[in-house]
Amino acid sequence: MRKTRIVARSVWKTAEGRFSVVVLGIWIAVSLLSLVWTPCSLWSTDGYDTWASPSTRHWLGTDGTGADVFSWLMAGSRTDLVIAVLATMFSAALGFLLIGMTASRSNVFSNMSVVLIDALISIPTILIALVLAVPLGASVAVVVIACGIGHGLNLARVCRPQALLAARSGHAKSALSAGAGGRYVLLHHVLPNILPTLIVQLSLSAGTAVLAESGLTYLGVGVPSGVPSWGHSLATSVKFVDVFPITVIWPGLLVTVVVVALNMFGDCLRNAVDPVSNAMLRKNGAVGASEEGKSR
């Protein structure tokens, strides 16, 4: 508990940490708020008031159908939040499974999984998404699965060396000889060691999931028509960037700020949970992330 407090304080202490926490906090708050309230109904269009400039009625103007851009962006934030969370969870699950396989005691299994990851990592995420769009059509699942696969593989590849070191270390071996099972070693000795890297990678994949949503929706294989998302707002207005540039700026700005915040948050969290970089953790003796803490 004390450790959590220290980590939170360390994150808040840095400017980047504060910025990212504030942005992510607003994101989540707006997503929840959009469930019950938006300034205008999402389903009201007005053919006589298209591409309107920002006004008191439409804070960020209207789009090509006369719908309120601010309301759509508000509602879009919850779609993007769901996509980011699901994609991150999916990639974490897949990545951790693959890490478990690569760090496995069976040499054949371990080598095979490395070859498999290397082969699969060469397939671009966008290609996976396009292939998935054939049976699934344009849907949130396409974005989540494609990002999950892409980042899960990446995660496994990046974390593998550290996971191997931890799995082959003396304390892991002694735990095994003391009768601990493979799963126990993985969760209690390998996971704490790769946690800092894992956090950075997962924050990156959350950011990339938001970007991927925008890109895939623009290509027509992401979020289906009628579901509000930042990619949808971008895709419908980008054609008119020459004439109504202001309408394109809002979703673009939003995606940029959120992705930057996610990446910064990952960095700060990494610095905060890693006792090597966070002196506060060391000073207070709340070292739990390394094997020392666990072996007590």
Add this chain to the structure above:
Amino acid sequence: MLRGSHGPISFGVRFEKFRACHIIVVAVDPSGGEHLAYQLIMAKSAALEAVALPGDGEPWTGLARRNMASTQGAHDFDGATTNRGVSNRKRGNESLTEGHVPASMDPALQARARHELPTYDVWKSNHKSKLWVLAIMTMVVAMVVLAFVRPPARGGDGRPAGFQTQSAQRVSIGLKLAPANLDIRNQSGSSLDQVLIGNVYEGIVARDSNNKVVPALAKSWVVSNDALRYTFTMNTGMTFSNGDRLNAEDAAWSVNELVKRGYHDAQLLKHFESAKALDNSTLQIVLTAPYSDLLWVLTGRPGLVFDRHARYDMKTQAIGSGPYTVERFVPNSSLTLVANSRYRGPYRAKTASIVLHYYNDDNAAINALKSGDIQVLAPITQSLSGPFDRDSTNYDVKVGEGTDKFVLAMNCKGSKTSDVRIREAIRMAIDHKAIVASRGGVDRLMGGPIAPLDPGYEDLGARVSHTDVRRAAKLLKEAGYDRQNPLALRLEYANIYGTELGDQLRSQLREIGINLQVHVVEFSTWMQDVYTNKNYDLSLVDHNESHDFSQWADRGYYYNYDNPEVRNLYDQAMSATTEARKSELLQRAARVVSSDSPADWLFNYRITTVMRSGVSGFPINMNQALMPLWNVTFTHE
């Protein structure tokens, strides 16, 4: 250069100078490019380290040694030493000599460094930081200015505009849909008709800008009283672009080949019996039954005359008798037409060369028009034409008639849409005027299946100009649905039409208690689901054909619409012997179709064309179906 061991103090001094001199370089010598950028980055990282690391207790010597590398880089750079000292000459001179003297030997420098180092701050507002800010601001202003300044417009032949008035030898035209190849006998797609008919190939007869039949290769024709024999008198002295003579034999051979081999659009030539040349200049077409659309059909692909002696690859070449010949065809990119020197007809090309460029992306097309790469853009999305409309000294924006009908088909055999009350409720609830307004306000309300340039047109726009949500809701209630118990319908359409129409329809139909699920799909998926399997509730298609009323008389068409009265009226219209009678019958049939509501006609799309001032003779009406270019000229100053 700096060598040997250096204490923290000497680093402090050196670093400060390094920073100052580089800012001067940015202002004086922007060509410094990459090297400079690299060094600035080095400067920044050094600054960060200088601020961040000492607190962690790292030995100062190590820090200084690490930063030596970047300092050395600065001194290696010519501009860094030669341009320094504009405002910091004294420091600059110190730095020049310092390169060869160990810094710690200069007590004055040591003193200053000792004084300055602890309070060092990149953003501190001393005069050097101001230079930083000034340089950044200059760069930002320069970038903003560059973003808004456009290169001077150029004429079609690459000459800068504003020189002297003259007619261009080449006119470039931007189009949207590109033909896959040039084989007009086999390849489908209206983009082929658009560029080849009337320009490269000519028909027995042609269409004018009002969609009426006019003479072309045939100068006149006589129709027998029973409307079964059409006798055409051909022009004389005509040749193909390869020099071969063109006479009635070629025309008869072309029509017979079309029917025999089943080339594209052969099915349009209904009740055809034979085509033969009575002599060199007389062609006779015989029908088994009257067919009032025959002459109009002959203005399209079925009436084209090919050289029966020529052997060439029709996919990449074209030998016709029109005012232009194909010089070069680059699939999906461009088609170059040059004037046919052997052409002796009345439509002699006025411009020596015309290049057609194809742009998938609207923004790319608009940029090409702005930069002068093209002089005409057809079509342009109406909402995007605003800036050109306002700049009337440089551009002309024209809106032409078209035969495109945006049809919201409602499956007449669908599980829910088979109920005519539901179909009528939908038509009543749609705010057609708002849809047209959102698209720029130039499209036309239709209310019925026939477009203005087609026979049988009658303005039924009044039928849909008034939106009656209350009556629509009442009708829907009779059918068993309301807002509490909404009717779920699926609208499936191809993604080429964008998502806006679906969003608007969903929003408008929601008012009366219809929950519209919009599925915007690939064209091939739409073909499979809707066109082939007829498995849909609602679908949206731009039917751009002309003289296409037959779809409402075809029971097998994807509308699933079947009304014997309409079929009967259509058959009568097709066997009518006069145009007036045909129009009257089609008008009646159209009214019946409209009152049955098998679909809603959202609007008649009108084509917006933007031209640079000085372009004349470009067709405005129907230019996506037929685009005769012989009259096009571009006079630039």
